Amino acid sequence: MPKYLIFAFMFLFKLSFSQDQLRDQSCLTDNEYRLYQLIMEYRKDKGLPAIPLSYSLSYVAGAHAWDLSTNQPDHGKCNMHSWSENGPWTGCCYTEDHKEADCLWSKPSELTDYDDFGYEVAYYSSKTVEQHADLPKAALEGWKKSPGHNHMIINKYGWKRMKWNAVGIGIFGNYAVVWFGEEKDKAGRPEPCP
Numbered sequence: 470m471p472k473y474l475i476f477a478f479m480f481l482f483k484l485s486f487s488q489d490q491l492r493d494q495s496c497l498t499d500n501e502y503r504l505y506q507l508i509m510e511y512r513k514d515k516g517l518p519a520i521p522l523s524y525s526l527s528y529v530a531g532a533h534a535w536d537l538s539t540n541q542p543d544h545g546k547c548n549m550h551s552w553s554e555n556g557p558w559t560g561c562c563y564t565e566d567h568k569e570a571d572c573l574w575s576k577p578s579e580l581t582d583y584d585d586f587g588y589e590v591a592y593y594s595s596k597t598v599e600q601h602a603d604l605p606k607a608a609l610e611g612w613k614k615s616p617g618h619n620h621m622i623i624n625k626y627g628w629k630r631m632k633w634n635a636v637g638i639g640i641f642g643n644y645a646v647v648w649f650g651e652e653k654d655k656a657g658r659p660e661p662c663p
Contacts, residue, residue, distance in 0.1 A: 496662035497527065500598055501638040504605035504645060508622060508636070511609060515623045523654035525581035526637025530589075530646040532556065532580060537591065538642030549591040549644075552576070577650060583635075585652035590618045592645040608645035621649065 497505065509519045533552065537543055540553035547562035550573045554560035558579055561572035577583035592608035594601055601607065612618040620626045624633065635650040 497522070497638060497659050498640065498662055500605050500640050501527075502661045504608060504640065504647070505636070505638045507605055507609045508647065511613075512623060517623060520633045520636040520649070521653070522658040523583070523635035523637045523648075523650065524656040524659050525577055525583035525654050526587055526635050526648040526650055527639060527659045528637065529577050529580050529583075529587060530637040530639030530648045531641065532558070532639070533576070533589070533591070533648075534639040534641035534644040534646040537593075537644045537646070543593075549593060550589060577648065582656060583650065583652065583654060585650055587637075587648040587650045588621060588631075589649075590621055590647050594643050594645075597642050598640050598645075604640060604645060622647075 505522060512519065536553050536556055536558075537549060540555045542551040542553040542560065542562070543549045546564050548564065550563035551569075552558055552560050552563075552572070558576065559572060561569045563569045563573055573589060574586040577585065577587040590612050592611050594604055594607060596604075598604045612622060621628045624631060631649075631651055633649045634652060635654045637648040637650075639646045639648075
C-alpha cells in the first residue's frame with residue numbers, strides 16, 4: 470500500500486475516533502450552564518454586560534476540556550492551554566512564554582466556522598465533575614484569585630479594549646474551560662440540555 474494512503478487512512482481514523490469521543494455541544498449540561506450563569510452574575514456585579522452564549526466557542530471549550538481530561542497535554546512545561554496531537558486539531562505545547570499563543574487563539578477558526586481568535590481560561594480540580602459538589606463555583610473562584618484570568622473575565626487592564634460578543638463553556642472530567650471572543654457567533658447559541 471502506498472505511504473500516502475496509509476497516512477490518509479491513519480488521519481481519517483484518528484479524526485473519526487476523536488469526533489466520536491467528543492460530546493455534541495449543541496446543548497450545555499447543567500454544570501456548564503451554571504458556570505455560564507455564575508460568570509454573567511459576576512460580570513453584572515462589576516457593571517459589565519452579559520455575553521451571548523456561542524455554539525462554536527462552546528464546541529471548542531468542550532473539545533478542549535475533553536482533550537485535557539482524556540489526553541492530558543498539560544504536563545511538564547506545557548500548561549492547560551496546550552492541545553494534544555490526538556484529535557481533529559493541531560497539537561501544541563503552550564508554555565509560560567506564550568510562544569504558541571497563535572496555536573491557542575486560532576482554535577475556534579480551526580475547529581468551527583467562527584472567523585476570529587478566541588481567548589481561554591481553564592481550570593483543573595483534583596475531583597471530577599461527578600465527584601465535585603460545585604465545580605462551576607470552584608472554577609470561578611479559582612479564576613477570581615488569578616489576576617490574569619480574572620482580568621480576562623471582567624475586561625480589566627490588558628483586556629479592557631476587548632468587547633466580548635461570544636462565550637463558550639465546556640466541562641469534562643476534572644476540567645472547566647471557557648472561551649471568549651469578540652466576534653458574534655453566526656452559528657447561534659447552545660441551549661441547556663434537556
